[in-house]
Amino acid sequence: MKLAVAGVGAVGRSVAELAGEYGHTVVALADSRSAAVADALDVEAALAEKREAGRVGDLDPEAALEADYDVLVEATPTTLGDAEPGYGHVVEALARDRHVVLANKGPVAERYDEVRARERESAGSVRFEATVGGAIPVLSTIADLGPGQVTAARGVLNGTANFILTRMAAEGLGYEHVLAEAQDLGVAEADPSFDVEGTDAALKCVILANVLNDGAGAGRGFTLDDAEVTGISDVPGEALDLAAEDGRTIRLIGEVAGERIRVGPRLVPEHGTLAVSGTRNIVQLETTHAGRLNISGRGAGGPETATAVLSDVGRLPPLE
Amino acid sequence: MKLAVAGVGAVGRSVAELAGEYGHTVVALADSRSAAVADALDVEAALAEKREAGRVGDLDPEAALEADYDVLVEATPTTLGDAEPGYGHVVEALARDRHVVLANKGPVAERYDEVRARERESAGSVRFEATVGGAIPVLSTIADLGPGQVTAARGVLNGTANFILTRMAAEGLGYEHVLAEAQDLGVAEADPSFDVEGTDAALKCVILANVLNDGAGAGRGFTLDDAEVTGISDVPGEALDLAAEDGRTIRLIGEVAGERIRVGPRLVPEHGTLAVSGTRNIVQLETTHAGRLNISGRGAGGPETATAVLSDVGRLPPLE
Structure with missing residues (x-):
């Protein structure tokens, strides 16, 4: 081509x-x-x-x-x-x-x-x-399964936010400290709001919602305005410590189910599938007949x- | 159709x-x-x-x-x-x-x-x-990436063997005991050799090798005879205990790299990506430009x- x-x-x-x-x-x-x-x-x-x-x-x-x-x-x-x-x-x-x-x-x-x-x-x-x-081959997997066969999608869709939460949990450091470190490493932008406020993850969820509802014939063109979005900048280090005592951690999870699109910090099992570390991304697809599929890998990079x-x-x- | x-x-x-x-x-x-x-x-x-x-x-x-x-x-x-x-x-x-x-x-x-x-x-x-x-959409993912872009594939490809190893590690039980339990549950066949001796996982690896080498133009039709296969029936419960002390566990891992096809029990990190539990399967693809992709889900079932x-x-x- x-x-x-x-x-x-x-x-x-x-x-x-x-x-x-x-x-x-x-x-x-x-x-x-x-x-x-x-x-x-x-x-x-x-x-x-x-x-x-x-x-x-x-x-x-x-x-x-x-x-x-x-x-x-x-x-x-x-x-x-x-x-x-x-x-x-x-x-x-x-x-x-x-x-x-x-x-x-x-x-x-x-x-x-x-x-x-x-x-x-x-x-x-x-x-x-x-x-x-x-x-991560998310959309081609949905297309192969048939969009009508996927009932929900959720996952970690922003590597910068995930890097910050991973470091906060591992080192017991506060948000501002880790953000500055991430900016030094080039993992976060000088203006990090697009990533840490959840906008980037929300855009990806909106795209998923458009694809999943398209197949069901109910597509009505979701936009960012249709997403409920909370970022990670207000997550206190103490929340991660408390979560760890209970075998859990916090991840910025995006979720699409039907016409509902949500992004926000969520408690997940510390060693569970959704708790990918560093800048990795993961997507879970819930299917009608094939159970849950997990696909993870590098979510960014040229x-x-x-x-x-x-x-x-x-x-x-x-x-x- | x-x-x-x-x-x-x-x-x-x-x-x-x-x-x-x-x-x-x-x-x-x-x-x-x-x-x-x-x-x-x-x-x-x-x-x-x-x-x-x-x-x-x-x-x-x-x-x-x-x-x-x-x-x-x-x-x-x-x-x-x-x-x-x-x-x-x-x-x-x-x-x-x-x-x-x-x-x-x-x-x-x-x-x-x-x-x-x-x-x-x-x-x-x-x-x-x-x-x-x-x-798990393994072959379509390889096809989409282009077989020449995938340098190696490895993973847990037999749910029965994985169920047995998971139970042995979690309960501290011996192989024969857990096998009998798996047979009662219908997870293992009356003659379990196809699964526990690694044959089933090896066949899947042979198919992966055929696909990966096909794209590179070097295909020569691998068969089961080309695979080095060790099953799990000789894995002692003590090996799992020792592994756990070191933060690791044992999984029956199939691996394809170039023309080499191997299946056998391997030490993997206890909470690592390859340590899927129960009857789940996982495949890791190493790619030239996209890093490592992980795909996991239900590896069997009608x-x-x-x-x-x-x-x-x-x-x-x-x-x-």
Whole structure:
């Protein structure tokens, strides 16, 4: 497949670097202010130019969206509300009857019904495995089981929050102290609110709710407004100590059951399946006939998330 | 899809019972001595006849194989060596340009290259998710990642052996005692050797090795003879006590790395990912770019394994 990659953060960069290994060709690469387009783009050179000159090439970003690609890989930063510019990129690609693979959560968390409506009018398809749980194959597992067969999904969907809770429990340290440590390590952003307030986990749960209710025919396009969200910044170190005395610990758990979407700190068994440590993610799926499935692994990271993007590309049907 | 189901053990029965829920029609059902065939078979009636009269219908078993089906679900018991009669059923379905979905491990564990060769000459495809890890989507995850991206697979692949080791460790009981208990509970067969000697886990590892090496182009058709297998019948209760003192426990671990296939009792961390309890199964996949993925769930059971069969059916392309 010929790929146009929009966004050269950790994920977009890794997709461009690994595409060849999966048998695909990068024909366009864009950041927010520049683009490079070629029949077979020299990815190394474009990324080197980005590092040195702050641009991937001499063209305007729009040139990448107008290039002759089969699949637009949308890996620009997740935005809330109108989900722009990602949503506009999705619309443009579908209008050209091209496929879209999203790493950007915005369009399928905030404008799911609109994305699906545009997809129905297009010869292209939209896939978004990378938006939930990084490398963990959550959405493809749901698709294989049949969305109607999955009655609930829950799990640890934010590695930064999980790292902080793991460290607080293991070292008996307070939230502010561990947050500062996580920021030093690059595990938490300078502004950590997206992760520690539960927004990121909630967006993933909204996407899961959209997928699970889509299959049941009841989809009505959930958005972040439909989620009940509590973060971890108010979890006192003492709460973790008390939990440990009882063989339990605290994790930021996202949960989707029917139309209910909740994210918040929850008590879980200390050595139980949900108590993954560090930046790992886990998703539990409750199924009608197959009991509970657990899938865990790296929930973030450039190459990890790029693997999910490239798996999606591999599942796309040929165009025309 | 129109399904012919060969074998009415726990898995075949569940496939027949659940097919309608997944939008498929059962057109034939066979056990080793009888068959029922109809445009839309009354599954309930055929299974009732099986319970009451020991036959699913008035026809000979061959009638099911000659029926007008799209997919043969091969759920007869796993046999070693020539893998008959399952292998013959696969050959016959492919020769008729029909799809085959296997729950029977024999054909893909003992005659993998022959199955793939027959598949290449056919318009039909062969799928076998249900043969490894029951409800756990192991093979589809490998397919989605790309087999070349998975460098090793290991895990707990036999629920009976895992149940026995879990009980021995938890209760401080000896192997013979726990085995008898497992037989009373129906978790172990009257002749438990297939499970406790590691044969069943080894067959699953052989199938994994065939799939992983197939993608790398190095496939040479591994069989049970290529596996180094040690069972759990010689694990003394004292070994579990000693392991526990060190924060570890013992699990029957199957492992595939390159062309090496091994099954045997191994020390694992007591609260670690591989130490699943009871009859649960887990598979760990080591990947080139996405780190380690863990998938766990129910590794056996009629409806659980039927779910894997019906997921495979859902992934098949339409015929003609």
